[in-house]
Amino acid sequence: MNANTTQMNVMNIPLFDVPATSMPALMTVPEKNALKARIRDLLKRENAVMVAHYYTDPDIQSLAEESGGYIADSLEMARFGKEHEATTLVVCGVRFMGETAKILSPEKRVLMPTLEATCSLDLACPxxxxxxxxxxxxxxxxxxxxxxxxxxxxxxxxxxxxxxxxxxxxxxxxxxxxxxxxxxxxxxxxxxxxxxxxxxxxxxxCVVHEEFKTQALEMLKEKHPEAGVLVHPESPASIIALADVVGSTTQLINAAQQMPNPIFIVATDKGIFYKMSQAAPEKTFIEAPTMGEGATCRSCAHCPWMAMNGLDNLATTLESGNNEILVDPVIxxxxxxxxxxxxxxxxxx
Missing domain, CATH: 3.40.50.10800 (NadA-like)
Incomplete structure (x- = not known):
């Protein structure tokens, strides 16, 4: 048995279902504002702070900012939580982010809006x-x-x-x-x-980045020759080859702000548009294509697990104390x- 055969047998990557992307509950503006106010009160009651990933819903990101929390990548989320004086961290993202926050802050309570929000990369690596x-x-x-x-x-x-x-x-x-x-x-x-x-x-x-389509991106570049192409390196090599900038979420946000292009085609989760639009409000951001001719998309440029973070389940978690992240102390x-x-x-x- 050669090394490559052994490698494939041992990997034994499991199959898993990708959940349908959920839509936030429809609320009127007064209803949404009232729910946000309730969550802010609950955060104060629980001595809690929100940390949200760039890929979560804009309502979650805006509430994190409004309540004194933080929007960042997974590492900076955990680092902010470790340094913040709050005794409870509310991690809006996916499960490994909650675990990382708990590892860095074992003395703190770590809650998530749902424990079902996971990641295809995590699932594929038992x-x-x-x-x-x-x-x-x-x-x-x-x-x-x-x-x-x-x-x-x-x-x-x-x-x-x-x-x-x-x-x-x-x-x-x-x-x-x-x-x-x-x-x-x-x-x-x-x-x-x-x-x-x-x-x-x-x-x-990653089910999001793997879905970007090379030929469709080339056609979109031809349609918008003035556009810069920003690509996360979790994307296939053929997509990376078309990029003007390849980088992490934070690096892509910085590029959108610093580059002169009036338009950007962005090959990462479209949740990032919230912070990109803040950094460069005069610029236009377009999702890189996730489906080609006659094809459908699995993720449509948005992680279905990230989409599980909503205002409703966030409020429920804070009220009940459920959805706590626990990590074996030895691990x-x-x-x-x-x-x-x-x-x-x-x-x-």
Missing amino acids: AESFSKFCDLHPERTVVVYANTSAAVKARADWVVTSSIAVKVAEHLAAQGKKILWAPDRYLGNYVEQVTGVDMLCWQGS GQQAMVPLQRMLDFARQG
Whole structure:
């Protein structure tokens, strides 16, 4: 049995259903404002602060801002929560983000609007299968993306976000180390191409970024020749090849603000348009195509799990105290090692 065959057998990536994207409950403006006011009161009552990801609904993001919370990528969400004086963190995003917040702030209560909001990258990388895969390649340094469970992080040497993945890979390559990477194969392939590091990739993918269509994007570029193309590196290589800027969520927002283009075609979750429009209100943002001729899309440029975060279930969670994120203390301590390594590296860089 050759190495490639062994690799595929051990990976055993599970099949999973992608939920239908849910729509926020229809409310009148007075109803929405009243619900937001109620949530703000509940946040004060519970000594809680909201942290929301860029991909959540604009109503969630705006409420986080209005209530003294924070909108960011997964790492900055957890770091803000750790440094904030609140004793309860309300994480609006997907489950691994709640787990990361709990690992960094084990003494705090971490709540989420729903515990059903997960991530295709997390689902595609079960801890037991991943651990066996690592055992087959003990000579490699294990680097995992933040979009993984606490148990997978606990098995890793490093955790990275998309903003520092290339820098960490270059750092390890300079030490002569080979990398075992998980779970996103597209981000892994991008890092390998940019750095030249010897990398063995797990074969997971993001249901949003995998759906962007190359030919349709080329046609959209022809229609808008003045547009800049912003691409998240979780996208396929053919999409990345069409980009003017490839970067993390924060890096793409900065590019939209700093580049002179009046229009941008954006290949990442369209939830990011809320902060992009704040950063560059005079500019126009267009979703990169997720379906081609005669095709339909699974995600339509919006994560169906992120869409599960709503004002209604946020209020219910704060009232009831349900949907608390718990992480086994041993796993949390083990996962903290590669997380702290990332935080220290980011601080130095």
